[in-house]
Each structure stands twice: as C-alpha cells, then as structure tokens.
Amino acid sequence: MPRGTGRASYSIAAVSKLTGVSCHALRAWERRYGFPVPGRSESGHRRYSPEQVAQLRQLIGLVDSGRSIGDLIGEHQAGKLACPDVEEAGPDEILEWPPVVAHLLAGEMAQAEAKLDALADRLSDWEMIERVIGPALVDIGERWFRGESQVFQERPATSALLGRLGRMLERARLANPAPRRTTLVGAVQGDHHEGGVLMVCLALELAGWRAIPMGVDLPVEEYRKAVEAWRPDALALSFVLSRNINKRFLELSNIPGVPVFVGGRSIVNHQGLARRYGLIPLTGTLRESTERLAEEVEAWAKPSASGMVLA
DSSP: OTSSSSSSBOOOHHHHHHHOOOOOHHHHHHHHHHOOEEOTTTTEEEEEHHHHHHHHHHHHHHHHTOOHHHHHHHHHHTTOOOOOOOOHSSSSHHTTTTHHHHHHTTOOOHHHHHHHHHHHHOHHHHHHIIIIIIHHHHHHHHHTTHHHHHHHHHHHHHHHHHHHHHHHHHHHHTTTOOOOOOEEEETTTOOOOOOHHHHHHHHHHHOOOOOEEEEEEEEEEHHHHHHHHHOOOOOEEOOOOTTTHHHHHHHHTTTOOOOOEEEGGGGGGHHHHHHHTTEEEOOHHHHHHHHHHHHHHHHHHHHHHSSBOOO
C-alpha cells in the first residue's frame, strides 16, 4: 500500500486550507493521476492522512518553483521523490487539536482551555494558529455542516476558540508598539466567519504590522469609506463563502489608492477571477500569505523611476 493511504484524518476542505490546493484540484488529481487517494469516513466523505498532507505540501512547493504537477506526481509514485518526514513537515502536530474539539463539543470547557494552555506553553503563536486553532475551527464547522454535531455544540465551541484568538491578538498588539504599516482586515457583507479575520489580524501583528479588525458582514462601501478616511497601507478581506462573489469583487475593484487582498477558503477556487478584478489573491498557509501581503505592499508603495508612487 502506498504511503499515505492508511489512517485518514483530514477532510478535503481541511486539506485545501492546509495546503492551498483547491478541493476541485484535489478531486481532479485523484481522477487523473491516482493521487492523492484518500480514505473514506463511514458516511463516505474523503479523509486524508498526515502523510498525504505533508506530501502535498512538498509537491506544491516544487510546483511553485516552476515544475508541472503531473510530472511531480509521476516522480512521487515512482519513488523518485523522497517522502517528507511528517514530524518535520508539521501536519502530525496538527493532530493535537482533535482532543480540544472533543472537549469543546462535549461541553467540557475547562478541560478544553487546559489543553489549549498546555499547547500554548510549548508552541509559538504562529504554531497555535496554524496547527491548533485554525484546523479546530474548520473541523467544528464541518461537523456541524455534515450534521455530525448540533448548533448548541458548535456555537460555544467556536466562541471559545474565537475568545482564545482575541486574547492572543491583544497580547500581540501590546508587544508590537511601533508597527511598520497598517492593514484593515474584515469580511464582506453576507460572510459571518470571524475566525479567519482574527487569525489574519494576529498574523499581521506577529509580523510587525498593525491590523485593524473591521469585523464581519460589512458592506464594501464601508471599507471604501474607511480606506478614504484612514489611508491604510492595505485592505485584506477573508472570503469563506463565495455567494455574490462577482458582485463583491466588482465593488472591491472600485476602491482606489490601496492594494486589496482577498483570502480564505473560497479564494482558492476563484484566484483567476480575483486577478481579473485587480485584486490580489492570497492562498497557501497563513504565514505564506502574510509574507506575500508584505512583499506586495512594499512593491505597491515603491516609488517609480519618475518619483511617483506606484498605486
């Protein structure tokens, strides 16, 4: 049996979030190349192993250097690519979040907080976001969507994790007294998912920027007013849902004077559309997206040869 086809642990949406590969691409690669072949849950949903997540990350890194995914998968299946060590690649540590989710859905809030405290003692804030809180929020949302948990379980579980993110954000802000640049962060009208907004804010503060959380479900016109009044260096918006995305992209394209970044689960499948509207899509891990945002803003603000600021 090829490595990675054993115990499955991640849903297709979680793998998409962890690797930056769209759900559509994962299914297409499975059909076309026979990789990755996930396991199945009792209800028939795809489940991927930590090894498969590590392998996908390895392949995407090579694709980013200019190689074709078909050739790379062929080399992987022929044993010509060294399999990444799961311990080194990181996904195995993400497996520490399932006990947190189990406690939260069981209403065992004290136990969940104790587990989170123990993890925070030995993991950095970056690792807590990427390996614990982010995957836990995705898992809780998917369990509710699939009918595997009830609303009365999902709401307090999500609230506890958002509260943890809020406290982490406040500490990071206090430790960042002289931020280099400022970004407005939020979600557009119709999108009520706060987790992505808080994680982006925390990531920016950890990177030495000031993040102003604008909240969720906010009309694009309000972002335009904020940009005009406060003159931030960037606007970053999280898209978990894709309804009315053409309309929202069109509205965002009319915000002048600032680079507009769009990220989140829905953007994985709408990168080309975002670019056509002049927006900058952010995919991949949160750390990678934060680095890309910083690079793009610096390029945006760089004076041209004529002395004019590129905007």
